[in-house]
Amino acid sequence: MRHWLFKSEPSTWSWDDQVAKGAAGEEWDGVRNYQARNVMREMSVGDLGFFYHSQKEKAVVGIVEVIAAAHPDSTSDDPRWECVDIRAVEPLPKPVTLDTIKADPRLSEMALVRQARLSVQPVSDAEWKIVCGLGGLG
DNA sequence: GCCAACGTTGGC
DNA sequence: GCCAACGTTGGC
Numbered sequence: 001m002r003h004w005l006f007k008s009e010p011s012t013w014s015w016d017d018q019v020a021k022g023a024a025g026e027e028w029d030g031v032r033n034y035q036a037r038n039v040m041r042e043m044s045v046g047d048l049g050f051f052y053h054s055q056k057e058k059a060v061v062g063i064v065e066v067i068a069a070a071h072p073d074s075t076s077d078d079p080r081w082e083c084v085d086i087r088a089v090e091p092l093p094k095p096v097t098l099d100t101i102k103a104d105p106r107l108s109e110m111a112l113v114r115q116a117r118l119s120v121q122p123v124s125d126a127e128w129k130i131v132c133g134l135g136g137l138g
Numbered sequence: 139g140c141c142a143a144c145g146t147t148g149g150c
Numbered sequence: 151g152c153c154a155a156c157g158t159t160g161g162c
Contacts, residue, residue: 009148033157054148098149117147117156 004049025087036120093136
């Protein structure tokens with residue numbers, strides 16, 4: 001299984017909004033960036049990802065699961081844009097802030113640090129375990 | 139196919 | 151609110 005990170009402005013789409021969608025989940029739509037789209041194309045159903053709040057909060061706040069592989073984005077007429085569907089799995093007992101991630105030398109290669117603007121990112125297995133640990137998940 | 143101009147994102 | 155980074159667009 002591979003791991004990912006989904007970035008969202010909480011004022012637009014927050015973890016609470018995602019949780020409210022329940023097991024049915026929701027399209028991760030609105031991505032208009034080729035690199036982010038290409039990352040989504042690599043996702044498989046059952047993969048897990050971090051849900052990250054950008055802007056004021058700047059923290060990984062929960063775990064999501066990919067429940068549908070990449071398909072055309074229903075919010076776009078342009079067939080170039082695709083998205084996956086995700087559902088909320090569980091919140092992190094302790095949100096992991098960007099400051100914490102930046103302060104940990106083991107996480108210095110994370111896309112979150114190196115490529116701040118990319119909204120959908122791959123996360124390595126090692127990074128996944130470290131951030132889960134920091135977040136209070138064993 | 140290059141590159142300048144422009145728009146957007148996100149951290150500070 | 152500003153600005154750096156960076157992606158996209160369009161003229162040549």
